[in-house]
Amino acid sequence: MARSWEDLTARVISGLGLVAAGLLVIWAGGHVLRIAFAGVAAGMVWELVRLLTPEARKSALAMAGAAGTALLGALYLPPLLALPLLLAPAMAGIAWVPRHRVLYLTFTAVIIVAAFGMVQLREVSGMVWLLWLVLVIVATDIAGYFAGRAIGGPKFWPRVSPKKTWAGTVAGWIAAGLLSLVFITWYGAGWSLVGLSIAVSMASQMGDIAESWLKRRAGVKDSSALIPGHGGLLDRFDGMLGAALFLLIIGRFLTITPALS
Numbered sequence: 001m002a003r004s005w006e007d008l009t010a011r012v013i014s015g016l017g018l019v020a021a022g023l024l025v026i027w028a029g030g031h032v033l034r035i036a037f038a039g040v041a042a043g044m045v046w047e048l049v050r051l052l053t054p055e056a057r058k059s060a061l062a063m064a065g066a067a068g069t070a071l072l073g074a075l076y077l078p079p080l081l082a083l084p085l086l087l088a089p090a091m092a093g094i095a096w097v098p099r100h101r102v103l104y105l106t107f108t109a110v111i112i113v114a115a116f117g118m119v120q121l122r123e124v125s126g127m128v129w130l131l132w133l134v135l136v137i138v139a140t141d142i143a144g145y146f147a148g149r150a151i152g153g154p155k156f157w158p159r160v161s162p163k164k165t166w167a168g169t170v171a172g173w174i175a176a177g178l179l180s181l182v183f184i185t186w187y188g189a190g191w192s193l194v195g196l197s198i199a200v201s202m203a204s205q206m207g208d209i210a211e212s213w214l215k216r217r218a219g220v221k222d223s224s225a226l227i228p229g230h231g232g233l234l235d236r237f238d239g240m241l242g243a244a245l246f247l248l249i250i251g252r253f254l255t256i257t258p259a260l261s
Contacts, residue, residue, distance in 0.1 A: 014227050018236065019138065026130055029122055034075045041115040042068030043233040045089065047223040048107050051214060051234075052100040059096045063108070066092055071112050075119055086112050107214070114244035121247070132183055133200065133247070137239045139179045140172035140201040147171030161212040169205060176201035200243045207242020211235065 025036045046064035049056060067089040074082035090108040097104045122130040148168030156164040180197035183189050211234050215223060222231030 018227070022134060023131075026122065026127055026134065029127065033119055033122055034072060037115045037119050038068045038072035038075070040233060040237065041071050041111050043226070044111050044237065045108055047226075047232045047234045048104065048111070048214075049093075049097060051218045051220065051223060052104055053098055056096075056098060059098070063089060063093055063096055063104075067108060067112055071115055074116060079120065082116070086116055103214070110241055110245055113248065114241045117248045118240070118244045121244075128183075128187060132179075132197075133243060134240070135179055136176045136197050136200050137204045137243050139175040140204050141239060143171040143175035144168035144205075157209065160216055161209055164209075164212075172201050172205060173198050200246060203246035204239030204243040207238045207240070207245075210242065211238035 025033055042064040045067040046060050049060035049063050053059065070085045070089050074085040077085070087109060089112060090105045093104045093108060094101055118130060118133070121133065144164070145168065148163065148165040148171075151165070151167035151171075153165050153167045155162065156166050156169050176197040177194050180189075180193045184191065184193055211223070214234075215221065223234035224232030226232050227236055
């Protein structure tokens with residue numbers, strides 16, 4: 001049975017606002033991009049600490065501030081010199097976060113490194129390539145949302161993500177592949193971009209699943225209530241974390257992006 005559409009209005013309004021703000025930040029680049037990503041990373045770490053240790057409110061603010069400051073500082077250093085700063089907030093959590101330290105260390109490192117990688121992608125390879133990454137994730141999310149509710153069907157992993165269906169999951173892959181055709185046509189990218197786009201779509205879904213598992217473990221529906229219809233920053237940007245980390249690991253964009261620049 002298809003699911004209800006009761007959250008659609010709030011989701012669409014908030015989503016349009018996020019897309020507009022995101023496009024503006026990507027277009028502006030420079031200091032605007034760096035400050036925006038540092039702020040989002042700080043917000044995600046704040047949500048993470050509150051999920052893991054709800055009673056540690058002061059620690060949540062302290063670690064959020066440390067994460068944002070460290071990321072912003074790292075973005076103004078040569079990449080190799082920046083590496084210690086990127087990992088410092090995760091290591092500091094060993095002392096500041098009283099419980100679930102391994103989860104904090106892992107997720108915080110992913111948040112900061114992924115954000116750093118996305119900024120580097122914009123600054124090294126240009127606006128078009130970061131825009132491609134964001135659009136693949138957005139297309140995956142939108143296609144999954146509508147296909148999952150319109151078609152329904154078997155659940156993907158009900159114990160971890162009760163709302164996710166196989167129909168929505170596969171629709172996300174298809175949407176990512178179709179989106180890649182636009183970049184192949186307009187920017188002359190190779191056909192390998194189709195496979196890369198679908199793989200990035202899968203990686204974004206893995207990020208979403210990882211965050212869903214974290215919420216199930218904490219016994220909450222959303223990471224926070226910052227974004228109407230979407231929940232929190234972790235709820236909205238979990239897919240970007242998975243996709244950005246995937247690109248960093250495989251390093252494929254180093255050979256493909258020149259065709260898009």
